[in-house]
Amino acid sequence: MLEIVLTREDANTEYALLAEWLVPDRSQVEQGQPVCVVETTKATVEVESPGAGTIAQLYDEGVEVELGAVIAYVAESPDELARIDTDVAEERPSPAKAAGGERKATRKALELAERYGLDLSAIDKRGFITERDVEELLVQQVATAAPEARPLLAGISLEGVTLPASFDLDDATGRLDPSFVESVRQDPATFVALPPHEKVRALREHGAVVGEGVELGEGSLVIAPQVVIEDGVRLGPRANVRCEELVAIGELSQFGADLELLCRRAVVGRGIWGGRSIRFGGGGHRDPWAVLAIGDLTFVGDEAFVNVCRPVLLGREVFLTMRSLIVTHNIGHSVLEGFENRFAPVVIEDRAQVGLGAVVYAGCRIGSEAIVASNSYVTGDVPAGAFAIGVPAKATGKARHEPSRGRQVELGRRMIDDLHELLALRGHDVSAIEDGELRSFEVEGTRVGFVASFRGGVDPPAVVLTLERPKGEAPAGVAVLDLLGRQIYGEGGVVLDSVREFCRKRGIRLEPGPWSYRGGLI
Amino acid sequence: MSATTQRRCVQVLNEALHELFATREDVVLLGEDVLDPYGGAFKVTQGLSDAYPDRVLTTPISEASLFGVAAGMALRGRRPILEIMFGDFIALGMDQIVNGIAKFREMYDDQVTVPLVVRTPMGGRRGYGPTHSQSLEKLLLGVPNVCVVAASECHDLGALLVHAVEDERPVFFIENKLMYGRPSRRPEDGHIGELAVREAGGEYPALTFSGNAFDDASATVVTYGGMLPVVLDAVTELILEHEIFCEVVALSQLLPLDLDPVLESVARTGALVTAEEGTLTAGVGAEIAARVSELAWSDLRRPVRRVAARDGIIPSARTLEDAMLPRVEDVIDVVLALEGVRS
Numbered sequence: 001m002l003e004i005v006l007t008r009e010d011a012n013t014e015y016a017l018l019a020e021w022l023v024p025d026r027s028q029v030e031q032g033q034p035v036c037v038v039e040t041t042k043a044t045v046e047v048e049s050p051g052a053g054t055i056a057q058l059y060d061e062g063v064e065v066e067l068g069a070v071i072a073y074v075a076e077s078p079d080e081l082a083r084i085d086t087d088v089a090e091e092r093p094s095p096a097k098a099a100g101g102e103r104k105a106t107r108k109a110l111e112l113a114e115r116y117g118l119d120l121s122a123i124d125k126r127g128f129i130t131e132r133d134v135e136e137l138l139v140q141q142v143a144t145a146a147p148e149a150r151p152l153l154a155g156i157s158l159e160g161v162t163l164p165a166s167f168d169l170d171d172a173t174g175r176l177d178p179s180f181v182e183s184v185r186q187d188p189a190t191f192v193a194l195p196p197h198e199k200v201r202a203l204r205e206h207g208a209v210v211g212e213g214v215e216l217g218e219g220s221l222v223i224a225p226q227v228v229i230e231d232g233v234r235l236g237p238r239a240n241v242r243c244e245e246l247v248a249i250g251e252l253s254q255f256g257a258d259l260e261l262l263c264r265r266a267v268v269g270r271g272i273w274g275g276r277s278i279r280f281g282g283g284g285h286r287d288p289w290a291v292l293a294i295g296d297l298t299f300v301g302d303e304a305f306v307n308v309c310r311p312v313l314l315g316r317e318v319f320l321t322m323r324s325l326i327v328t329h330n331i332g333h334s335v336l337e338g339f340e341n342r343f344a345p346v347v348i349e350d351r352a353q354v355g356l357g358a359v360v361y362a363g364c365r366i367g368s369e370a371i372v373a374s375n376s377y378v379t380g381d382v383p384a385g386a387f388a389i390g391v392p393a394k395a396t397g398k399a400r401h402e403p404s405r406g407r408q409v410e411l412g413r414r415m416i417d418d419l420h421e422l423l424a425l426r427g428h429d430v431s432a433i434e435d436g437e438l439r440s441f442e443v444e445g446t447r448v449g450f451v452a453s454f455r456g457g458v459d460p461p462a463v464v465l466t467l468e469r470p471k472g473e474a475p476a477g478v479a480v481l482d483l484l485g486r487q488i489y490g491e492g493g494v495v496l497d498s499v500r501e502f503c504r505k506r507g508i509r510l511e512p513g514p515w516s517y518r519g520g521l522i
Numbered sequence: 523m524s525a526t527t528q529r530r531c532v533q534v535l536n537e538a539l540h541e542l543f544a545t546r547e548d549v550v551l552l553g554e555d556v557l558d559p560y561g562g563a564f565k566v567t568q569g570l571s572d573a574y575p576d577r578v579l580t581t582p583i584s585e586a587s588l589f590g591v592a593a594g595m596a597l598r599g600r601r602p603i604l605e606i607m608f609g610d611f612i613a614l615g616m617d618q619i620v621n622g623i624a625k626f627r628e629m630y631d632d633q634v635t636v637p638l639v640v641r642t643p644m645g646g647r648r649g650y651g652p653t654h655s656q657s658l659e660k661l662l663l664g665v666p667n668v669c670v671v672a673a674s675e676c677h678d679l680g681a682l683l684v685h686a687v688e689d690e691r692p693v694f695f696i697e698n699k700l701m702y703g704r705p706s707r708r709p710e711d712g713h714i715g716e717l718a719v720r721e722a723g724g725e726y727p728a729l730t731f732s733g734n735a736f737d738d739a740s741a742t743v744v745t746y747g748g749m750l751p752v753v754l755d756a757v758t759e760l761i762l763e764h765e766i767f768c769e770v771v772a773l774s775q776l777l778p779l780d781l782d783p784v785l786e787s788v789a790r791t792g793a794l795v796t797a798e799e800g801t802l803t804a805g806v807g808a809e810i811a812a813r814v815s816e817l818a819w820s821d822l823r824r825p826v827r828r829v830a831a832r833d834g835i836i837p838s839a840r841t842l843e844d845a846m847l848p849r850v851e852d853v854i855d856v857v858l859a860l861e862g863v864r865s
Contacts, residue, residue, distance in 0.1 A: 015703050015704070106761060106763070106765050107762060107764075126713065126716075127734065128733050128761050
């Protein structure tokens with residue numbers, strides 16, 4: 001493959017005008033054949049082909065091209081031509097002066113159009129195409145389309161959001177006898193007054209799937225046409241769970257007292273930890289779009305409020321901390337008078353964190369592993385991995401700063417010190433810390449320690465924290481916790497459970513899961 | 523698109539010179555290396571000496587005396603156009619400018635005028651080093667009774683040059699090295715590219731650009747000359763990437779400063795950013811900022827911000843030069859940092 005390059009003719013010129021192609025694109029050219037005319041400030045020159053082959057032109061006539069740039073290739077075989085078509089065409093350089101020219105639709109407009117599969121050429125407008133133009137086109141198209149043609153999550157990208165498995169639940173599982181649903185809706189007080197185990201029994205009797213060890217608190221109400229509650233789910237006293245279509249709650253998920261969960265479809269994943277007085281619902285919770293999905297291992301803090309009149313998707317391991325607030329619509333004056341009247345979904349991608357008292361406004365998306373600082377007001381999208389703070393929230397930096405291996409080792413060793421101190425203060429009999437490659441102590445006859453890389457050599461019973469997957473099988477009686485891979489190898493008793501809980505409180509959630517601490521040493 | 527639809531700025535200026543020479547017998551041009559076939563370092567005078575051998579004078583490398591000679595010709599009724607090969611060399615003529623050219627008319631009680639045009643290219647981004655890359659027009663701003671005109675690729679360069687020659691005042695006609703090779707981009711149907719453009723009246727009009735038909739905008743960016751394409755690239759990116767709209771005012775007359783178009787725009791936007799290629803301290807932007815703060819304090823919702831070259835000398839190495847001069851990202855960063863601009 002030969003290149004045709006614009007060579008510099010004059011020290012005072014940066015660009016040259018590609019005045020005219022003398023041969024058509026994809027035509028055969030001979031070595032030395034003039035292929036184009038280029039004008040510099042000094043002269044008009046003809047550029048010759050460096051060899052024989054098929055010419056592939058990279059620029060149109062009449063554009064300014066930076067000197068030194070490749071303006072065309074000469075393919076010497078069909079293979080080369082095919083490669084130009086696939087590789088080079090994608091990297092095709094933009095003309096030197098694209099300003100105000102090439103792309104006239106904004107990024108927001110392009111994203112919205114892509115989300116709804118709209119063709120921007122339908123917008124006839126002089127100037128830039130903005131998100132607003134696309135919204136208007138969308139309104140036109142929605143107005144002319146049949147209403148059921150719009151799936152609930154149309155236009156919401158699920159990238160970066162790991163939804164719970166129950167999101168794809170079939171229609172039949174846990175479907176209740178409609179007359180029972182109706183009777184509970186008419187007279188909730190009777191259901192509310194039932195003792196907890198009677199509630200579980202009543203639900204099961206009428207078709208609900210309710211797993212083992214499920215606890216529905218005193219004075220609680222759970223009703224929906226379709227109910228699937230997996231093993232070990234615990235709802236605190238006075239929970240009020242009423243969904244128009246479906247409620248599904250995954251294994252070992254728990255919510256504190258006074259949970260309110262009102263929406264059309266609620267799919268809550270496994271291992272969710274929810275505090276007290278959490279509200280999902282608010283205005284519009286019966287709307288057809290009122291879908292709530294919460295990914296596995298997500299944390300919802302006390303008094304969090306999530307308005308669900310449009311889809312709210314919380315990914316896996318999201319932190320929605322105390323008193324944080326998500327709204328999917330606003331209220332106010334008429335949209336016809338120019339006030340904003342917004343109804344829009346909110347998406348919080350996997351592992352993102354929303355700080356204490358922060359507000360996430362309708363239509364916002366918080367990217368994976370982003371952090372929104374406490375009391376911030378999020379009015380736009382927060383990019384993945386960003387740290388955003390303020391009113392309105394602005395991305396000011398990165399949410400995480402990759403620690404060095406040395407730092408990780410130091411932190412791991414310090415965890416042993418902290419755990420040792422905690423256990424001692426709790427009144428447990430702990431031995432002095434022994435330092436070496438393994439930093440460790442003994443409690444309840446079990447050695448607990450940290451070593452950067454586990455290669456055995458620890459007598460059972462033991463619980464060993466480490467930074468990587470152990471080499472080979474963990475010996476019997478030794479549980480190895482790979483803190484970075486977030487995986488437990490081997491088994492253990494109360495000491496392992498206690499260490500695991502200690503890790504959980506430091507943000508290290510380990511597999512296999514979900515898992516719930518049932519008490520132990522801490 | 524055919525090659526004939528795009529004229530480069532150097533061609534436009536060259537054609538205007540040919541037209542001036544054809545229509546006015548009193549116009550003469552003098553400068554270094556301006557004769558054909560070389561036609562000047564940047565080829566602006568190409569073909570002129572062949573056509574008018576008596577009226578195009580090539581000179582020794584002695585700018586101080588060139589200013590004096592040209593001033594004398596102007597005092598004696600000619601319309602001299604003095605080409606200073608690099609704008610940096612106006613420093614050599616400063617005594618002639620400050621103590622002579624600017625003052626003759628008043629010192630001689632209006633009996634004479636000095637209708638002199640000094641054409642000179644300013645600006646860097648070419649790797650020409652510390653003494654051939656500066657933007658020194660700000661040095662002229664404190665000189666009373668002269669006119670400083672900054673040409674940009676979006677202005678009617680020919681009309682500006684003709685007005686400068688017809689002006690009774692001494693006019694410094696600031697060109698830009700990168701502008702020469704770029705296409706002249708005049709408004710067509712009220713637009714340049716996707717940007718709507720309004721042109722103010724007067725001999726040296728300002729252009730005001732808007733990306734959303736002069737609807738609500740976040741800030742006004744005032745600029746001139748070779749900095750205009752940098753600013754237009756920045757506001758285009760702000761629109762495409764952030765949907766943040768700014769108005770841009772491209773001045774062509776820097777002295778006397780006529781800020782009406784800027785004030786009108788600031789009344790709409792409530793924020794002002796100045797952008798120039800010269801160094802920051804005591805620059806054109808500083809003067810504009812002071813005046814707009816005085817005249818439009820009630821319209822401004824936040825402090826005026828300036829984008830300019832770092833205060834220092836321009837290195838020869840292109841990478842270092844790029845780091846010294848204001849770039850597209852600098853304009854974007856300043857606009858994004860304006861309080862309340864980013865939603």
